[in-house]
Amino acid sequence: MNFRQVEAFRAVIISGTVSRAAELMGVTQPNVSRLVAELEESVGFALFDRVKGRLIPTPEGQAFYRDVDQSFRGLDLLRSSAARIRDFGSGQIRVASLAAAGSTIVPRAVKRFRETYPAAVVTLNIMSSAAVRNHVVDGDFDLGLAADEVDLSGVEHQVFGSFPALCAIPPAHPLAKRDVIRPEDFEGVDYIALSAEDRARLQFEHHCAAAGSRPNLVIETPFAITACALALEGVGLAIVNPLAIDGFAQRGLVFRPFEPSVYFKSYLLFRPDMQKASLVRAFVTALMEVRNAR
Template sequence: MNFRQIEAFRTVIQSGTVSRAAELMGVTQPNVSRLIGELEEVVGFALFDRVKGRLIPTPEGQAFYRDVDQSFRGLDLLRSSAARIRDFGSGQIRIASLAAAGSTIVPRAVKKFRESFPSAIVTLSIMTSASVRNHVVDGEYDLGIAADEVDLSGVEHQVFGSFAALCAIPAGHPLAAKKVIGPKDFDGMDYVALSSGDKARRQLDRLCEQAGAKPNLVIETPFAITACALVLEGVGIAIVNPLAIDGFSERGLIFRPFEPAVYFKSYLLFRPDVQKARLVRAFVNSLLEVRNSRPSVHFDQGCEKPTAD
Protein backbone atom coordinates (compact mmCIF):
# COMPACT_ATOMS: atom_id res chain seq x y z
CA MET A 1 0.00 0.00 0.00
CA ASN A 2 1.43 3.37 -0.96
CA PHE A 3 0.32 6.98 -0.83
CA ARG A 4 -0.44 7.24 -4.55
CA GLN A 5 -2.86 4.30 -4.37
CA ILE A 6 -4.65 5.82 -1.39
CA GLU A 7 -4.78 9.20 -3.12
CA ALA A 8 -6.36 7.66 -6.23
CA PHE A 9 -8.99 5.88 -4.12
CA ARG A 10 -9.90 9.03 -2.21
CA THR A 11 -9.96 11.22 -5.33
CA VAL A 12 -12.29 8.84 -7.20
CA ILE A 13 -14.78 8.86 -4.32
CA GLN A 14 -14.65 12.64 -3.92
CA SER A 15 -14.81 13.45 -7.64
CA GLY A 16 -17.32 10.75 -8.54
CA THR A 17 -15.62 9.49 -11.72
CA VAL A 18 -12.32 7.99 -12.81
CA SER A 19 -11.95 10.60 -15.56
CA ARG A 20 -12.34 13.50 -13.13
CA ALA A 21 -9.97 11.83 -10.66
CA ALA A 22 -7.36 11.42 -13.42
CA GLU A 23 -7.71 15.08 -14.30
CA LEU A 24 -7.27 16.17 -10.67
CA MET A 25 -4.26 13.91 -10.17
CA GLY A 26 -2.65 14.85 -13.47
CA VAL A 27 -2.50 11.25 -14.76
CA THR A 28 -4.37 9.11 -17.30
CA GLN A 29 -7.58 7.19 -16.56
CA PRO A 30 -5.82 3.82 -16.99
CA ASN A 31 -3.28 4.87 -14.35
CA VAL A 32 -6.07 5.64 -11.89
CA SER A 33 -7.75 2.29 -12.61
CA ARG A 34 -4.43 0.51 -12.15
CA LEU A 35 -3.80 2.22 -8.79
CA ILE A 36 -7.28 1.27 -7.57
CA GLY A 37 -6.76 -2.35 -8.65
CA GLU A 38 -3.38 -2.51 -6.86
CA LEU A 39 -4.95 -1.14 -3.67
CA GLU A 40 -7.76 -3.70 -3.78
CA GLU A 41 -5.16 -6.47 -4.02
CA VAL A 42 -3.32 -5.08 -0.99
CA VAL A 43 -6.39 -4.65 1.25
CA GLY A 44 -7.95 -7.95 0.19
CA PHE A 45 -11.47 -6.75 -0.60
CA ALA A 46 -13.29 -4.86 -3.35
CA LEU A 47 -13.40 -1.11 -2.91
CA PHE A 48 -15.78 -0.47 -5.80
CA ASP A 49 -18.48 -2.28 -7.74
CA ARG A 50 -18.19 -1.81 -11.49
CA VAL A 51 -21.67 -0.79 -12.67
CA LYS A 52 -22.12 0.19 -16.32
CA GLY A 53 -18.57 1.56 -16.55
CA ARG A 54 -18.79 3.46 -13.27
CA LEU A 55 -17.13 2.74 -9.94
CA ILE A 56 -19.61 2.58 -7.04
CA PRO A 57 -18.05 2.31 -3.55
CA THR A 58 -18.81 -0.97 -1.82
CA PRO A 59 -19.84 -0.92 1.89
CA GLU A 60 -16.29 -2.03 2.68
CA GLY A 61 -14.94 0.73 0.45
CA GLN A 62 -17.09 3.32 2.21
CA ALA A 63 -15.88 2.16 5.62
CA PHE A 64 -12.28 2.25 4.42
CA TYR A 65 -12.81 5.73 2.95
CA ARG A 66 -13.79 7.14 6.34
CA ASP A 67 -10.42 6.16 7.79
CA VAL A 68 -8.60 7.31 4.66
CA ASP A 69 -10.30 10.71 4.77
CA GLN A 70 -9.45 11.08 8.45
CA SER A 71 -5.80 10.35 7.66
CA PHE A 72 -5.79 12.97 4.92
CA ARG A 73 -7.26 15.50 7.33
CA GLY A 74 -4.30 14.75 9.56
CA LEU A 75 -1.96 15.33 6.63
CA ASP A 76 -3.67 18.65 5.93
CA LEU A 77 -3.04 19.65 9.54
CA LEU A 78 0.61 18.67 9.17
CA ARG A 79 0.89 20.75 6.01
CA SER A 80 -0.66 23.73 7.82
CA SER A 81 1.67 23.24 10.76
CA ALA A 82 4.69 23.06 8.46
CA ALA A 83 3.61 26.23 6.65
CA ARG A 84 3.07 28.04 9.93
CA ILE A 85 6.49 27.03 11.23
CA ARG A 86 8.09 27.95 7.90
CA ASP A 87 6.47 31.39 7.81
CA PHE A 88 6.26 32.32 11.48
CA GLY A 89 8.58 30.02 13.40
CA SER A 90 6.89 27.77 15.92
CA GLY A 91 3.60 29.70 15.92
CA GLN A 92 4.34 30.61 19.52
CA ILE A 93 6.53 33.31 21.03
CA ARG A 94 7.70 33.29 24.64
CA ILE A 95 8.60 36.63 26.20
CA ALA A 96 10.20 37.39 29.57
CA SER A 97 10.14 40.99 30.77
CA LEU A 98 11.12 43.15 33.68
CA ALA A 99 8.08 44.44 35.53
CA ALA A 100 8.31 48.09 34.43
CA ALA A 101 7.89 47.19 30.74
CA GLY A 102 5.80 44.08 31.32
CA SER A 103 2.92 46.02 32.82
CA THR A 104 2.71 48.77 30.19
CA ILE A 105 4.69 48.78 26.97
CA VAL A 106 4.74 45.02 26.37
CA PRO A 107 0.93 44.56 26.60
CA ARG A 108 0.56 47.35 24.03
CA ALA A 109 3.08 45.61 21.80
CA VAL A 110 1.13 42.34 22.16
CA LYS A 111 -2.01 44.09 20.94
CA LYS A 112 -0.19 45.55 17.93
CA PHE A 113 1.55 42.25 17.19
CA ARG A 114 -1.74 40.31 17.17
CA GLU A 115 -3.14 42.63 14.51
CA SER A 116 -0.72 40.95 12.09
CA PHE A 117 -0.47 37.51 13.73
CA PRO A 118 -3.86 36.78 15.33
CA SER A 119 -3.27 33.02 15.53
CA ALA A 120 0.14 33.21 17.20
CA ILE A 121 0.29 32.16 20.84
CA VAL A 122 2.08 34.63 23.11
CA THR A 123 3.46 33.64 26.51
CA LEU A 124 4.44 36.59 28.72
CA SER A 125 6.20 36.18 32.06
CA ILE A 126 7.19 38.99 34.41
CA MET A 127 10.36 38.50 36.46
CA THR A 128 13.53 40.18 37.63
CA SER A 129 16.05 41.22 35.00
CA ALA A 130 18.54 38.59 36.19
CA SER A 131 15.90 35.88 35.76
CA VAL A 132 15.00 37.24 32.32
CA ARG A 133 18.61 36.90 31.23
CA ASN A 134 19.01 33.38 32.62
CA HIS A 135 15.79 32.05 31.09
CA VAL A 136 16.66 33.48 27.67
CA VAL A 137 20.17 32.02 27.78
CA ASP A 138 18.72 28.64 28.79
CA GLY A 139 16.45 28.73 25.73
CA GLU A 140 13.22 28.80 27.75
CA TYR A 141 12.16 32.16 26.26
CA ASP A 142 12.60 33.57 22.75
CA LEU A 143 12.87 37.22 23.75
CA GLY A 144 13.73 39.06 26.95
CA ILE A 145 13.51 42.68 28.12
CA ALA A 146 15.91 43.39 30.96
CA ALA A 147 17.56 46.30 32.75
CA ASP A 148 21.19 47.12 32.09
CA GLU A 149 22.54 45.63 35.30
CA VAL A 150 22.32 42.12 33.83
CA ASP A 151 25.34 40.19 32.56
CA LEU A 152 25.21 40.48 28.77
CA SER A 153 27.90 37.91 28.07
CA GLY A 154 26.69 34.83 26.22
CA VAL A 155 23.47 36.43 25.04
CA GLU A 156 22.63 38.34 21.87
CA HIS A 157 21.31 41.79 22.76
CA GLN A 158 20.43 45.25 21.56
CA VAL A 159 19.57 48.47 23.39
CA PHE A 160 15.83 48.91 23.80
CA GLY A 161 15.81 52.34 25.40
CA SER A 162 17.17 54.77 27.93
CA PHE A 163 14.44 56.49 29.95
CA ALA A 164 14.90 59.48 32.26
CA ALA A 165 13.74 58.74 35.79
CA LEU A 166 10.83 60.53 37.43
CA CYS A 167 10.37 61.30 41.10
CA ALA A 168 7.17 59.80 42.48
CA ILE A 169 5.61 61.81 45.31
CA PRO A 170 2.52 61.17 47.46
CA ALA A 171 -0.34 63.67 47.31
CA GLY A 172 0.04 66.40 49.92
CA HIS A 173 3.79 65.85 50.29
CA PRO A 174 5.92 69.03 50.71
CA LEU A 175 7.89 68.24 47.54
CA ALA A 176 4.72 68.23 45.44
CA ALA A 177 4.93 72.02 45.20
CA LYS A 178 8.32 71.87 43.46
CA LYS A 179 8.64 71.84 39.67
CA VAL A 180 11.86 69.81 39.63
CA ILE A 181 13.31 67.48 42.24
CA GLY A 182 17.05 67.22 42.92
CA PRO A 183 19.29 65.14 45.18
CA LYS A 184 19.21 67.68 48.01
CA ASP A 185 15.44 67.35 48.18
CA PHE A 186 15.89 63.74 49.34
CA ASP A 187 17.70 64.80 52.50
CA GLY A 188 15.79 63.53 55.52
CA MET A 189 12.89 62.27 53.39
CA ASP A 190 11.35 58.80 53.74
CA TYR A 191 12.61 56.98 50.69
CA VAL A 192 11.29 53.96 48.75
CA ALA A 193 14.38 52.49 47.09
CA LEU A 194 14.87 50.10 44.23
CA SER A 195 17.11 47.09 44.81
CA SER A 196 20.76 47.84 45.55
CA GLY A 197 21.84 46.20 42.28
CA ASP A 198 19.73 48.56 40.18
CA LYS A 199 21.97 50.99 38.27
CA ALA A 200 19.47 53.86 38.54
CA ARG A 201 19.37 53.30 42.31
CA ARG A 202 23.17 53.47 42.42
CA GLN A 203 23.16 56.67 40.35
CA LEU A 204 20.75 58.28 42.80
CA ASP A 205 22.80 57.13 45.80
CA ARG A 206 25.94 58.71 44.35
CA LEU A 207 24.15 61.97 43.58
CA CYS A 208 22.72 62.14 47.10
CA GLU A 209 26.14 61.45 48.60
CA GLN A 210 27.74 64.17 46.47
CA ALA A 211 25.02 66.62 47.53
CA GLY A 212 25.38 65.70 51.20
CA ALA A 213 21.79 64.46 51.27
CA LYS A 214 20.83 61.58 53.56
CA PRO A 215 17.40 60.14 52.71
CA ASN A 216 15.67 57.88 55.23
CA LEU A 217 15.48 54.51 53.46
CA VAL A 218 12.18 52.89 54.47
CA ILE A 219 11.86 49.93 52.11
CA GLU A 220 13.52 48.34 49.06
CA THR A 221 11.80 46.69 46.10
CA PRO A 222 13.11 45.42 42.75
CA PHE A 223 10.05 46.66 40.86
CA ALA A 224 9.32 50.28 39.89
CA ILE A 225 5.60 49.54 39.67
CA THR A 226 5.69 48.34 43.30
CA ALA A 227 7.62 51.47 44.26
CA CYS A 228 4.82 53.55 42.71
CA ALA A 229 2.22 51.64 44.71
CA LEU A 230 4.18 52.18 47.94
CA VAL A 231 4.53 55.91 47.24
CA LEU A 232 0.80 56.10 46.51
CA GLU A 233 0.20 54.75 50.02
CA GLY A 234 2.38 57.51 51.47
CA VAL A 235 5.31 55.28 52.45
CA GLY A 236 7.86 57.70 50.97
CA ILE A 237 9.18 59.20 47.75
CA ALA A 238 10.94 57.27 45.01
CA ILE A 239 12.83 57.46 41.74
CA VAL A 240 10.94 55.34 39.19
CA ASN A 241 11.14 54.15 35.62
CA PRO A 242 8.63 56.16 33.52
CA LEU A 243 7.56 52.96 31.80
CA ALA A 244 5.92 51.91 35.07
CA ILE A 245 3.81 54.97 35.86
CA ASP A 246 0.72 54.33 33.74
CA GLY A 247 -2.49 54.84 35.69
CA PHE A 248 -0.85 56.09 38.87
CA SER A 249 -1.30 59.82 38.26
CA GLU A 250 -5.03 59.18 37.76
CA ARG A 251 -5.02 57.56 41.21
CA GLY A 252 -3.45 60.63 42.78
CA LEU A 253 0.29 59.98 42.54
CA ILE A 254 2.41 63.01 41.66
CA PHE A 255 5.40 62.85 39.30
CA ARG A 256 8.15 65.40 38.89
CA PRO A 257 11.29 65.50 36.72
CA PHE A 258 14.52 64.67 38.51
CA GLU A 259 17.74 66.60 37.81
CA PRO A 260 20.50 65.83 37.15
CA ALA A 261 19.00 63.10 35.01
CA VAL A 262 19.08 59.49 36.18
CA TYR A 263 18.46 56.93 33.44
CA PHE A 264 16.81 53.52 33.30
CA LYS A 265 18.46 51.67 30.42
CA SER A 266 17.04 48.41 29.11
CA TYR A 267 18.03 45.76 26.58
CA LEU A 268 16.31 43.27 24.33
CA LEU A 269 17.83 39.82 24.84
CA PHE A 270 17.72 36.97 22.33
CA ARG A 271 18.59 33.29 22.49
CA PRO A 272 22.21 32.99 21.36
CA ASP A 273 21.91 29.60 19.69
CA VAL A 274 19.19 30.20 17.10
CA GLN A 275 18.42 32.57 14.28
CA LYS A 276 15.59 34.92 15.17
CA ALA A 277 12.30 33.53 13.85
CA ARG A 278 9.89 35.73 11.97
CA LEU A 279 7.57 35.99 14.98
CA VAL A 280 10.41 37.29 17.16
CA ARG A 281 11.41 39.88 14.57
CA ALA A 282 7.80 40.96 14.20
CA PHE A 283 7.31 41.31 17.95
CA VAL A 284 10.50 43.36 18.27
CA ASN A 285 9.15 45.69 15.58
CA SER A 286 5.90 46.04 17.55
CA LEU A 287 7.87 46.86 20.71
CA LEU A 288 9.89 49.52 18.93
CA GLU A 289 6.76 51.06 17.40
CA VAL A 290 5.09 51.26 20.80
CA ARG A 291 8.25 52.65 22.38
CA ASN A 292 8.55 55.34 19.71
CA SER A 293 4.89 56.34 20.03
CA ARG A 294 4.98 56.78 23.82
CA PRO A 295 3.54 60.18 24.79
CA SER A 296 5.89 62.66 26.41
CA VAL A 297 5.12 63.62 29.98
CA HIS A 298 4.71 67.34 30.69
CA PHE A 299 4.29 69.09 34.02
CA ASP A 300 2.17 72.20 34.27
CA GLN A 301 3.11 74.82 36.83
CA GLY A 302 1.11 74.26 39.98
CA CYS A 303 -0.36 71.07 38.56
CA GLU A 304 0.19 67.89 40.52
CA LYS A 305 -0.46 65.49 37.66
CA PRO A 306 1.56 64.99 34.48
CA THR A 307 -0.21 65.44 31.20
CA ALA A 308 0.66 63.61 27.99
CA ASP A 309 0.93 64.78 24.38
Protein backbone atom coordinates (compact mmCIF):
# COMPACT_ATOMS: atom_id res chain seq x y z
CA MET A 1 0.00 0.00 0.00
CA ASN A 2 1.28 3.47 -0.84
CA PHE A 3 -0.04 6.99 -0.64
CA ARG A 4 -0.78 7.31 -4.35
CA GLN A 5 -2.99 4.21 -4.26
CA VAL A 6 -4.91 5.51 -1.25
CA GLU A 7 -5.24 8.92 -2.92
CA ALA A 8 -6.77 7.27 -6.02
CA PHE A 9 -9.24 5.33 -3.86
CA ARG A 10 -10.30 8.50 -2.07
CA ALA A 11 -10.61 10.43 -5.33
CA VAL A 12 -12.99 7.82 -6.74
CA ILE A 13 -15.11 7.91 -3.58
CA ILE A 14 -15.46 11.71 -3.41
CA SER A 15 -15.88 12.25 -7.18
CA GLY A 16 -18.12 9.29 -7.92
CA THR A 17 -16.42 8.14 -11.13
CA VAL A 18 -13.02 7.06 -12.35
CA SER A 19 -12.98 9.77 -14.99
CA ARG A 20 -13.57 12.56 -12.46
CA ALA A 21 -11.05 11.01 -10.12
CA ALA A 22 -8.50 11.07 -12.96
CA GLU A 23 -9.21 14.78 -13.47
CA LEU A 24 -8.75 15.46 -9.77
CA MET A 25 -5.42 13.65 -9.72
CA GLY A 26 -4.21 14.90 -13.10
CA VAL A 27 -3.66 11.38 -14.45
CA THR A 28 -5.37 9.09 -16.97
CA GLN A 29 -8.37 6.85 -16.18
CA PRO A 30 -6.34 3.65 -16.66
CA ASN A 31 -3.84 4.89 -14.08
CA VAL A 32 -6.62 5.43 -11.53
CA SER A 33 -8.07 1.96 -12.21
CA ARG A 34 -4.62 0.40 -11.86
CA LEU A 35 -3.91 2.19 -8.56
CA VAL A 36 -7.27 1.10 -7.10
CA ALA A 37 -6.69 -2.51 -8.22
CA GLU A 38 -3.23 -2.49 -6.63
CA LEU A 39 -4.70 -1.15 -3.37
CA GLU A 40 -7.34 -3.89 -3.34
CA GLU A 41 -4.65 -6.49 -3.79
CA SER A 42 -2.66 -4.94 -0.97
CA VAL A 43 -5.52 -4.78 1.57
CA GLY A 44 -6.89 -8.19 0.64
CA PHE A 45 -10.53 -7.29 0.04
CA ALA A 46 -12.63 -5.61 -2.63
CA LEU A 47 -13.08 -1.87 -2.24
CA PHE A 48 -15.64 -1.53 -5.03
CA ASP A 49 -18.27 -3.60 -6.76
CA ARG A 50 -18.22 -3.15 -10.54
CA VAL A 51 -21.83 -2.58 -11.58
CA LYS A 52 -22.52 -1.75 -15.24
CA GLY A 53 -19.22 0.05 -15.59
CA ARG A 54 -19.54 1.94 -12.31
CA LEU A 55 -17.58 1.50 -9.12
CA ILE A 56 -19.85 1.11 -6.06
CA PRO A 57 -18.08 1.04 -2.69
CA THR A 58 -18.40 -2.27 -0.88
CA PRO A 59 -19.22 -2.25 2.88
CA GLU A 60 -15.53 -3.00 3.49
CA GLY A 61 -14.60 -0.16 1.16
CA GLN A 62 -16.89 2.24 3.03
CA ALA A 63 -15.41 1.20 6.37
CA PHE A 64 -11.89 1.62 5.01
CA TYR A 65 -12.77 5.04 3.59
CA ARG A 66 -13.75 6.38 7.01
CA ASP A 67 -10.19 5.85 8.22
CA VAL A 68 -8.75 7.13 4.95
CA ASP A 69 -10.82 10.30 5.21
CA GLN A 70 -9.68 10.82 8.81
CA SER A 71 -6.06 10.47 7.69
CA PHE A 72 -6.56 13.04 4.95
CA ARG A 73 -8.14 15.43 7.44
CA GLY A 74 -4.96 15.09 9.46
CA LEU A 75 -2.96 15.80 6.33
CA ASP A 76 -5.03 18.95 5.75
CA LEU A 77 -4.18 20.04 9.29
CA LEU A 78 -0.51 19.49 8.52
CA ARG A 79 -0.84 21.63 5.39
CA SER A 80 -2.50 24.37 7.45
CA SER A 81 0.22 24.11 10.07
CA ALA A 82 2.90 24.38 7.39
CA ALA A 83 1.18 27.45 5.95
CA ARG A 84 1.08 29.12 9.38
CA ILE A 85 4.75 28.37 9.95
CA ARG A 86 5.60 29.71 6.49
CA ASP A 87 3.57 32.88 6.94
CA PHE A 88 3.78 33.57 10.68
CA GLY A 89 6.54 31.42 12.14
CA SER A 90 5.32 28.70 14.49
CA GLY A 91 1.72 29.95 14.62
CA GLN A 92 2.09 30.21 18.39
CA ILE A 93 4.28 32.35 20.61
CA ARG A 94 4.92 31.79 24.31
CA VAL A 95 5.83 34.89 26.33
CA ALA A 96 6.93 35.17 29.95
CA SER A 97 7.12 38.55 31.67
CA LEU A 98 8.07 40.13 34.96
CA ALA A 99 5.05 41.44 36.85
CA ALA A 100 5.83 45.15 36.40
CA ALA A 101 5.27 44.91 32.64
CA GLY A 102 2.85 42.00 32.69
CA SER A 103 -0.20 44.07 33.58
CA THR A 104 0.52 47.08 31.38
CA ILE A 105 2.98 47.18 28.52
CA VAL A 106 2.83 43.48 27.56
CA PRO A 107 -0.98 43.31 27.25
CA ARG A 108 -0.86 46.40 25.02
CA ALA A 109 1.79 44.70 22.90
CA VAL A 110 -0.41 41.59 22.64
CA LYS A 111 -3.26 43.76 21.33
CA ARG A 112 -1.00 45.45 18.78
CA PHE A 113 0.54 42.13 17.75
CA ARG A 114 -2.85 40.50 17.17
CA GLU A 115 -3.94 43.35 14.91
CA THR A 116 -1.33 42.08 12.45
CA TYR A 117 -1.42 38.35 13.31
CA PRO A 118 -5.00 37.57 14.40
CA ALA A 119 -4.56 33.82 13.77
CA ALA A 120 -1.50 33.49 16.00
CA VAL A 121 -2.00 32.08 19.51
CA VAL A 122 -0.24 33.88 22.37
CA THR A 123 0.54 32.20 25.69
CA LEU A 124 1.40 34.79 28.37
CA ASN A 125 2.67 33.93 31.86
CA ILE A 126 3.60 36.41 34.58
CA MET A 127 6.36 35.36 36.97
CA SER A 128 9.51 36.54 38.73
CA SER A 129 12.43 37.63 36.58
CA ALA A 130 14.51 34.66 37.74
CA ALA A 131 11.72 32.29 36.71
CA VAL A 132 11.41 34.07 33.34
CA ARG A 133 15.10 33.52 32.69
CA ASN A 134 15.04 29.86 33.71
CA HIS A 135 11.96 29.01 31.67
CA VAL A 136 13.38 30.68 28.56
CA VAL A 137 16.67 28.82 28.96
CA ASP A 138 14.76 25.54 29.39
CA GLY A 139 12.84 26.21 26.17
CA ASP A 140 9.43 26.56 27.85
CA PHE A 141 8.97 30.07 26.43
CA ASP A 142 10.05 31.70 23.17
CA LEU A 143 10.48 35.20 24.61
CA GLY A 144 10.96 36.63 28.07
CA LEU A 145 10.96 40.09 29.64
CA ALA A 146 13.02 40.26 32.83
CA ALA A 147 14.71 42.72 35.15
CA ASP A 148 18.45 43.25 35.02
CA GLU A 149 19.29 41.26 38.15
CA VAL A 150 18.91 37.97 36.27
CA ASP A 151 21.88 35.90 35.14
CA LEU A 152 22.27 36.59 31.42
CA SER A 153 24.83 33.87 30.78
CA GLY A 154 23.66 31.18 28.39
CA VAL A 155 20.66 33.12 27.09
CA GLU A 156 20.22 35.33 24.03
CA HIS A 157 19.28 38.82 25.19
CA GLN A 158 18.95 42.49 24.32
CA VAL A 159 18.17 45.58 26.36
CA PHE A 160 14.47 46.41 26.39
CA GLY A 161 14.61 49.66 28.33
CA SER A 162 15.85 51.63 31.28
CA PHE A 163 13.08 53.46 33.13
CA PRO A 164 13.57 56.11 35.85
CA ALA A 165 11.96 55.15 39.14
CA LEU A 166 9.09 57.03 40.70
CA CYS A 167 8.32 57.49 44.36
CA ALA A 168 4.82 56.26 45.23
CA ILE A 169 3.33 58.32 48.07
CA PRO A 170 0.06 57.89 49.99
CA PRO A 171 -2.25 60.82 49.15
CA ALA A 172 -2.39 62.15 52.73
CA HIS A 173 1.36 61.89 53.33
CA PRO A 174 3.25 65.21 53.94
CA LEU A 175 5.76 64.37 51.16
CA ALA A 176 2.91 64.34 48.62
CA LYS A 177 3.27 68.13 48.49
CA ARG A 178 6.87 67.91 47.25
CA ASP A 179 7.68 68.17 43.54
CA VAL A 180 10.75 65.95 43.85
CA ILE A 181 11.68 63.36 46.46
CA ARG A 182 15.29 63.04 47.60
CA PRO A 183 17.14 60.51 49.78
CA GLU A 184 17.12 62.77 52.85
CA ASP A 185 13.31 62.90 52.67
CA PHE A 186 13.24 59.22 53.61
CA GLU A 187 14.83 59.74 57.01
CA GLY A 188 12.65 57.83 59.49
CA VAL A 189 9.89 57.38 56.89
CA ASP A 190 8.04 54.06 56.55
CA TYR A 191 9.43 52.39 53.44
CA ILE A 192 8.02 49.61 51.23
CA ALA A 193 10.96 47.80 49.66
CA LEU A 194 11.24 45.59 46.63
CA SER A 195 13.17 42.29 46.78
CA ALA A 196 16.66 42.43 48.25
CA GLU A 197 18.23 41.49 44.89
CA ASP A 198 16.38 44.20 42.96
CA ARG A 199 18.97 46.49 41.34
CA ALA A 200 16.77 49.60 41.65
CA ARG A 201 16.34 48.96 45.37
CA LEU A 202 20.11 48.64 45.75
CA GLN A 203 20.61 51.94 43.91
CA PHE A 204 18.01 53.66 46.12
CA GLU A 205 19.52 52.35 49.35
CA HIS A 206 23.00 53.37 48.20
CA HIS A 207 21.79 56.95 47.66
CA CYS A 208 20.12 56.96 51.08
CA ALA A 209 23.28 55.68 52.76
CA ALA A 210 25.38 58.31 51.00
CA ALA A 211 23.00 60.99 52.27
CA GLY A 212 22.97 59.58 55.81
CA SER A 213 19.24 58.88 55.48
CA ARG A 214 17.70 55.83 57.20
CA PRO A 215 14.27 54.78 55.89
CA ASN A 216 12.12 52.66 58.21
CA LEU A 217 11.70 49.37 56.31
CA VAL A 218 8.22 48.02 57.08
CA ILE A 219 7.56 45.47 54.31
CA GLU A 220 9.26 43.79 51.34
CA THR A 221 7.53 42.63 48.16
CA PRO A 222 8.95 41.45 44.82
CA PHE A 223 6.27 43.22 42.77
CA ALA A 224 6.05 46.95 42.05
CA ILE A 225 2.30 46.71 41.49
CA THR A 226 1.93 45.31 45.03
CA ALA A 227 4.15 48.09 46.38
CA CYS A 228 1.81 50.61 44.75
CA ALA A 229 -1.22 48.94 46.33
CA LEU A 230 0.45 49.02 49.74
CA ALA A 231 1.39 52.69 49.33
CA LEU A 232 -2.20 53.50 48.36
CA GLU A 233 -3.32 51.93 51.64
CA GLY A 234 -0.93 54.24 53.51
CA VAL A 235 1.54 51.55 54.56
CA GLY A 236 4.52 53.65 53.45
CA LEU A 237 6.44 55.11 50.52
CA ALA A 238 7.85 52.99 47.72
CA ILE A 239 10.31 53.32 44.88
CA VAL A 240 8.52 51.72 41.93
CA ASN A 241 8.90 50.83 38.27
CA PRO A 242 6.88 53.31 36.16
CA LEU A 243 5.69 50.40 33.99
CA ALA A 244 3.58 49.20 36.92
CA ILE A 245 1.71 52.34 37.94
CA ASP A 246 -1.24 52.39 35.51
CA GLY A 247 -4.52 53.22 37.24
CA PHE A 248 -3.06 54.05 40.65
CA ALA A 249 -2.92 57.83 40.15
CA GLN A 250 -6.62 57.76 39.28
CA ARG A 251 -7.23 56.03 42.61
CA GLY A 252 -5.39 58.76 44.50
CA LEU A 253 -1.80 57.50 44.76
CA VAL A 254 0.74 60.28 44.27
CA PHE A 255 3.84 59.79 42.12
CA ARG A 256 6.89 62.02 42.19
CA PRO A 257 10.33 61.75 40.56
CA PHE A 258 13.18 60.62 42.76
CA GLU A 259 16.58 62.32 42.56
CA PRO A 260 19.30 61.30 42.06
CA SER A 261 17.79 59.03 39.46
CA VAL A 262 17.26 55.34 40.08
CA TYR A 263 16.66 53.13 37.03
CA PHE A 264 14.71 49.96 36.42
CA LYS A 265 16.50 48.21 33.56
CA SER A 266 14.95 45.28 31.74
CA TYR A 267 16.01 42.77 29.09
CA LEU A 268 14.35 40.75 26.39
CA LEU A 269 15.42 37.11 26.63
CA PHE A 270 15.24 34.62 23.78
CA ARG A 271 15.56 30.91 23.30
CA PRO A 272 18.55 30.08 21.07
CA ASP A 273 17.80 31.22 17.48
CA MET A 274 14.31 32.43 18.48
CA GLN A 275 15.18 35.98 17.43
CA LYS A 276 15.02 34.69 13.85
CA ALA A 277 11.42 33.42 14.13
CA SER A 278 9.02 35.79 12.41
CA LEU A 279 6.41 35.73 15.19
CA VAL A 280 9.04 36.54 17.83
CA ARG A 281 10.38 39.41 15.73
CA ALA A 282 6.84 40.72 15.26
CA PHE A 283 6.09 40.54 19.00
CA VAL A 284 9.34 42.33 19.85
CA THR A 285 8.40 45.05 17.37
CA ALA A 286 5.02 45.43 19.09
CA LEU A 287 6.72 45.67 22.50
CA MET A 288 9.10 48.34 21.25
CA GLU A 289 6.30 50.35 19.68
CA VAL A 290 4.30 50.28 22.92
CA ARG A 291 7.40 51.20 24.91
CA ASN A 292 8.11 54.15 22.63
CA ALA A 293 4.50 55.34 22.81
CA ARG A 294 4.62 55.73 26.60
